[in-house]
Amino acid sequence: MRAITYQAVEEVRVQDVPEPAVQDPTDVVIRVTLAAICGSDLHLYHGRIPGLVPGYVLGHEYVGVVQEVGPQVRTLVPGDRVTGAFNPACGACGPCRRGQYNLCPNGGVLGYGLAFGNLGGTQAEYARIPFADTTLRKVPDHVTDEQAIFTGDVLTTAYGAVKNSGLVPGETVAVIGAGPVGLMAVQSARVRGAGRVIAVDLIPERLELAERLGAVPINAAAANPVSRVLSLTGGDGADVVVEAVGGTKTILMAFDLVRPGGRVMAVGITSEETLEYPLMASLSKDVTFRIGVANVVRDIDETLSLVAAGRIDPTAVVSHRLPLAEVPDGYRLFAERKILKALVVPD
Secondary structure, rough: OEEEEEEOOOOEEEOOOOOOOOOOOOEEEEEEEEEOOOHHHHHHHHHOOOOOOOOOOOOOOOOEEEEOOOOOOOOOOOOEEEOOOOOOOOOOOOOHHHHOHHEEEOOOOEEHHHOOOOOOOOOEEEEEEEEEEEEEEEEOOOOOOOOHHHHHHHHHHHHHHHHHHOOOOOOOOEEOEEEEEHHHHHHHHOOOOOOOEEEOOHHHHHHHHHHHOOOOEOOOOOOHHHHHHHHHHHOOOOOEEEEEEOEEEHHHHHHHHHHEEEEEEOOOOOOOOOOOOOOOHHHHHHHHHEEOOOHHHHHHHHHHHHHOOOOHHHHOOOOEEEOOOHHHHHHHHHHHHOOOOOOOOOO
């Protein structure tokens, strides 16, 4: 089959690789009908994640049709149209039994290298999905592939952050970063009852989209975002700040934007090892700070339902649709910030 494979830093290519097969009794193999390039894939592209070898299949966002099922799979049969979490979970370990599927020691991340479970990726014609009964969900007939694919990663990542923040209806949410995750956070905050949502970014086109989705835009290149947020909130600051970029500067900005007693939720994927934590500021402001990998298995049913009901439109962020042959150029353009969100259509 054809797949997108890592070759070297800033070099990916279309390559013929062996088709995946069921390896464990809880596996399924899907024919991929839609994949995507995620912002976190750029960490692999730039060589910031260990454990990649030439020929490794990339990608972790997917919709597909079940082709083969392992003997212990109980909820799926060949022909089912499915989407699923980028981070499979076994469903049986201690963390999974507590609902902390994102902490499953038996899972990993699809297409993210040897350090993350050595699971093949989904930017390919076929993919193996482990722990299928826990990881996958059937897609409702009236939900398109383009809508469904977002529930397996970026939409549910953003939605989970807003949910975990304990947002009270009427509160103000500030979102740092108007990329795909940030724009999903804008929609998630609105659907969960935020009174006002503020979006902070540097790119005018992304801020225009955030505004169309219901946010108050702040261009950090033209105005001081801290001053603007304070002005918009009567000097208090935002009740909740969602950091959707991934980086120390934007996390530290979040502490400046949040009100005393507020909550900072960091969901941007980062390759930074450490953060010089603002300990005294957090102490004096009584700030709650939470960071972690998204618990997609826990929240995917909620986001699928919201998409199915038309309450969230994740396809608003799609800027490019690429066949496999054009995906290597897509990575380059994504790295140059000329793509907002690229979907991959195996052909």
